[in-house]
Every structure is written in structure tokens, then in C-alpha cells.
Amino acid sequence: MTDIQLVVFDLDFTLWDCGGTWCDHTEPPYQRRGDHICDAGGNKISLYADVAKILHYAQQQQLPLALASRTYQPTWAKKLLQLFEIDDFFEVQQIFPDSKRTHFATIQQLTGVAYNNMLFFDDEMRNIQDVSSxxxxxxxxxxxxxxPIFQQQLAAA
Structure with missing residues (x-):
């Protein structure tokens, strides 16, 4: 059994794709259109296919979730979380322009979970290296x- 007590996700290119760019390069206001969101320029923003399954599984397993995102437009990211109706899955949300080390220091302080009991998913190698340290x-x-990635990594942790 895993010793993971908290799973942390980045947002851009980890939970969602904002049409090949970051959410801080989109154009509010946003509109929900079925399973995706469009920005004012008509660009499509979508959750990756397995995100809902992963979030519901974690909820069923009572596995706490958190967010660590370095976006320069935190209010836009939070609006997207609300529109996708996934904001309530995350007990801690560190969404602001700073290093992942800063995000994780606050997450650790707020949750009391030791770093070695956290599992983090991100699309940027610099963040993987910073947080791994x-x-x-x-x-x-x-x-x-x-x-498959989520299951494999949770089982291996």
C-alpha cells in the first residue's frame, strides 16, 4: 500500500490544455460549452480525458488533493477551475507566480503532510527537479x- 497522503497537480498541460498555451495567455471572459470552455477569442480549453476519473477516484479513496500552479493570472485559473466544476476537489490551492518550492512549502505548512508523503504531477522538468529535491x-x-500514469505512480509510491 502507498504511503502517499497528498497528491498535488500542476494545471497547464497537466490537468488541462488551453489550446496549446498556458491559461494566462487566454482571453477571458470564458464560456462553458459542453465538455470544454472557450475563451473570448474562441480558443478551446479542455481537461485531459482522464482528469474527472482521477479526481473522483481520489475523492472515493479519501486521498486529499492540492494544486501548485505558477500562473501569472491566478484569477483566470480559478475561474477555469470553477467552470470545469473541479475547484472543490482540491483542499489546498497554491496558484500564483512563484517557484514550486514556495508552493510546496505552503502546502506542507497548511496540510502537515511531509514532503516524502506527497506525489506531484507536472509537465515541466524544472519543476520536477525543484520539488524532487x-x-x-x-x-x-x-x-x-x-x-494509467496516475494508477502506476500511486501504486509505486
Missing amino acids: LGVKAVYVENGISW
Whole structure:
């Protein structure tokens, strides 16, 4: 059984794709259109296919979730979380322009979970390296989080 007590996700290119760019390069206001969101320029923003399954599984397993995002437009990211109706899945949300080390220091302080009991998914290798140096099990996801990657990493932790 895993010793993971908290799973942390990045946002851009980890939980969602904002049309090949970061959410801080989109154009509010946003509109929900079925399973995706469009920005004012008509660009499509979508969760990766397995995100809902992963979030519901974690909720059923009572596995706490958190966010660590370095976006320069935190209010836009939070609006997208609300529109996708996934904001309530995350007990801690560190969404602001700073290093992941700063995000994780606050997450650790707020949750009391030791770094070595955290599992982190991100699409940027610099973040994986920074957070790994703290003792967090950090996993690089090249094309967004998927159910097989999530399951494999949770089981291996």
C-alpha cells in the first residue's frame, strides 16, 4: 500500500490544455460549452480525458488533493477551475507566480503532510527537479495526466 497522503497537480498541460498555451495567455471572459470552455477569442480549453476519473477516484479513496500552479493570472485559473466544476476537489490551492518550492512549502505548512508523503504531477522538468529535491515524489507528464500514469505512480509510491 502507498504511503502517499497528498497528491498535488500542476494545471497547464497537466490537468488541462488551453489550446496549446498556458491559461494566462487566454482571453477571458470564458464560456462553458459542453465538455470544454472557450475563451473570448474562441480558443478551446479542455481537461485531459482522464482528469474527472482521477479526481473522483481520489475523492472515493479519501486521498486529499492540492494544486501548485505558477500562473501569472491566478484569477483566470480559478475561474477555469470553477467552470470545469473541479475547484472543490482540491483542499489546498497554491496558484500564483512563484517557484514550486514556495508552493510546496505552503502546502506542507497548511496540510502537515511531509514532503516524502506527497506525489506531484507536472509537465515541466524544472519543476520536477525543484520539488524532487524537497523529497516529494515528482512525476513528469508529457501530454497531461492520464489514468494509467496516475494508477502506476500511486501504486509505486
